[in-house]
Structure formats: C-alpha cells, structure tokens
Amino acid sequence: xxxxxxxxxxxxxxxxxxxxxxxxxxxxxxxxxxxxxxxxxxxxxxxxxxxxxxxxxxxxxxxxxxxxxxxxxxxxxxxxxxxxxxxxxxxxxxxxxxxxxxxxxxxxxxxxxxxxxxxxxxxxxxxxxxxxxxxxxxxxxxxxxxxxxxxxxxxxxxxxxxxxxxxxxxxxxxxxxxxxxxxxxxxxxxxxxxxxxxxxxxxxxxxxxxxxxxxxxxxxxxxxx
Ligand SMILES: Nc1nc2c(ncn2[C@@H]2O[C@H](COP(=O)(O)OP(=O)(O)OP(=O)(O)O)[C@@H](O)[C@H]2O)c(=O)[nH]1
Ligand SMILES: [Mg+2]
Numbered sequence: 001x002x003x004x005x006x007x008x009x010x011x012x013x014x015x016x017x018x019x020x021x022x023x024x025x026x027x028x029x030x031x032x033x034x035x036x037x038x039x040x041x042x043x044x045x046x047x048x049x050x051x052x053x054x055x056x057x058x059x060x061x062x063x064x065x066x067x068x069x070x071x072x073x074x075x076x077x078x079x080x081x082x083x084x085x086x087x088x089x090x091x092x093x094x095x096x097x098x099x100x101x102x103x104x105x106x107x108x109x110x111x112x113x114x115x116x117x118x119x120x121x122x123x124x125x126x127x128x129x130x131x132x133x134x135x136x137x138x139x140x141x142x143x144x145x146x147x148x149x150x151x152x153x154x155x156x157x158x159x160x161x162x163x164x165x166x167x168x169x170x171x172x173x174x175x176x177x178x179x180x181x182x183x184x185x186x187x188x189x190x191x192x193x194x195x196x197x198x199x200x201x202x203x204x205x206x207x208x209x210x211x212x213x214x215x216x217x218x219x220x221x222x223x224x225x
Contacts, residue, residue, distance in 0.1 A: 017139075017223075019111075026057075026117035027223040028107060029216065030096060030138035032160060035126030037146040038170035038203060040068045043121050045209035046216060047077035054118040054220070057082040057110045059103060061092055061125045068123060081114050092125030093132075100137040107137075118220060129158030140219050142212070146171040151180035154189035162192045166199065166215050173202040 019025050031039045043058055050056055058078060060068035062085065069085035072078070084106045088095035095103055107120050122138055124131060133141045143164035145153050148171055154161055161167060167189055175182050182200060189198045199211045 023116070024224065026055075026107075026111060026115070026120050027140070027220055028120045028122060028138040029219065030122045030124060030133035030141040031144055032092075032096065032124040032127065032131050032133060032141060032164075033144035033168075034128065034146075034149055037126070037144045037149065038168075039123050039126070039144050040071055041203045042142075042144055042168065042170065042201075042209060042212060043068075043123050044072055044075055044077045045203055046121060046213055047072070049209055049213040050119070050216065051078060055114075055116065056119040056121065057084070057114060057117050059084050059086060059106045059110070059120060059122045061086045061088050061095055061103070061123060063088050063090070063092060063125050082110070084110055088125055092127045093130070096122070096124045096131070096133045096137060098134075100134050103137050119216070129153070129156065129160055132159045132163065139223065140165040142166045142168055144168045144170055147175045147180040147182065147185065148178045151182075151185045152188075154185050154192060157192050161189065164196070165219075166197050166212065167193060168212060169198065169200045171202060171204075172200050173204045 017024060031043060033039055058072060062068055066085035069083050072083050073080055086095060086102050086106050103122060110120060111117055141164050143160035169185055172182055186198060186200060201211060202208050
C-alpha cells in the first residue's frame with residue numbers, strides 16, 4: 001500500500017524532481033476516482049483553463065481502450081502530441097500504484113518529445129475507493145467522486161477520499177435529481193480529511209473548474225518555489 005502522504009505540497013514528497021541534466025522536471029498530478037465520476041471531463045476543463053498560461057500534457061489510462069485519450073483528441077483540448085494513452089490491460093490501480101512502469105515511460109516520453117513541460121496530468125482508469133497513485137509516479141493527486149454515486153461516499157472514507165491532496169465532489173448540478181445532500185457530503189468529506197481541501201463543482205456551469213484550476217496553480221507555485 002502506498003499511503004505515504006504529506007501536507008507540505010508536492011515539492012516535499014518528490015525525490016526525483018530533477019532531470020538528469022539538473023533542470024526541474026514537470027509537476028505530475030494524478031486524477032483518480034470511481035468509474036464515470038468526471039475525471040476526463042475535469043482533465044478537459046483543466047486543459048482549456050490552463051493551456052494558454054502553461055505548457056501541459058496528459059496521460060490517460062483505460063483498461064482495454066484509448067477512449068479517454070480519443071475523447072480529449074476529439075475535443076481538441078491540447079495538440080495531439082501532448083495526449084498519450086496507456087492501455088493498462090488489468091485493474092487500473094495496478095498501473096498507477098503497483099507497476100507504474102508504463103505510466104512512467106509515458107510521462108518521460110512526453111517530456112522528451114514535447115518538453116519542457118510545466119505540468120502533466122495523469123488520469124487513472126475508473127476504479128474503486130481504495131485506488132491511489134504511487135508517489136513515484138505523481139507529485140500530487142486529486143480524487144474525483146460525484147454526487148450521483150451516493151451521498152454516503154465521503155462518509156465511507158477510503159484512502160482516496162481521506163488522503164488525496166484534493167477531493168473533488170463533481171456533478172453538483174445533479175444533486176436535486178438523485179436526492180443527494182450536498183451539505184452532508186461536504187461536511188462528511190471535511191470530517192474525513194482534516195485540513196485537506198475539498199471542492200464541490202459542476203462542470204455543467206460556466207467556469208466550473210475554476211477552483212480546481214486555482215488549486216493546480218497553487219501546486220505549481222509550490223513546485224517551482
Ligand atoms: N451533469 C454533469 N455531468 C457531468 C459532469 N462532469 C462530467 N459529466 C458527465 O459524466 C459522464 C462521465 O464523465 P467522464 O469525465 O467521462 O468520467 P470519468 O471519470 O473520466 O470516467 P471513466 O474514465 O470511464 O472512469 C460524461 O457523460 C460527462 O459528460 C458534471 O459536472 N455534471
Ligand atoms: Mg475517464
């Protein structure tokens with residue numbers, strides 16, 4: 001289990017923050033969470049929000065397909081050479097936590113081919129509440145859940161909900177339709193996470209990703225400090 005966790009920002013947890021030539025490599029942020037919670041939609045919105053101010057790239061993970069990368073390519077959120085797909089062929093958490101070699105190769109290839117990059121977003125395939133990224137792969141991780149998955153998910157905890165550097169509760173626009181109590185979700189999440197941040201968002205609203213984009217900017221400031 002890789003539950004090692006720091007509250008000090010990404011720079012505090014990375015042993016290999018520099019390339020062999022001594023320059024600082026890009027910040028790597030992982031996005032994980034249950035199937036369909038809105039990880040790819042959040043990645044797409046982040047690319048649109050940040051692409052004019054940062055040099056960024058994306059790695060997606062799917063079990064048997066390249067669907068998420070193809071979606072991002074269709075949406076033209078970044079130039080094609082900045083989007084790479086990893087087909088995990090097995091449980092997604094294996095490829096982000098246990099044998100991270102394919103993902104590490106993907107991020108390193110992106111840096112070599114389109115670098116220098118400020119930021120690489122790594123989207124995990126949809127998985128269960130125990131899935132977390134190895135700190136050898138990413139410097140910070142976002143766990144994305146959604147209101148339609150049940151408003152008891154934050155209370156149930158699990159390492160994604162309790163230890164991710166940022167917890168996103170997505171699809172708040174659906175709360176009235178599925179009977180989810182947003183105040184309860186928010187309070188339960190905060191109780192599980194002490195000082196760690198929680199963002200409630202709807203990507204159906206204009207600028208819905210603003211708070212997460214601001215959090216990413218803060219991580220980058222800490223990374224480059
Ligand atoms: N109503 C609503 N729908 C959303 C929101 N965010 C994402 N969706 C929709 O939810 C569905 C799943 O979103 P994805 O971004 O593909 O979810 P994912 O977590 O990447 O899914 P997997 O990679 O398959 O695990 C899509 O139809 C999105 O358009 C939101 O804030 N509100
Ligand atoms: Mg996805």
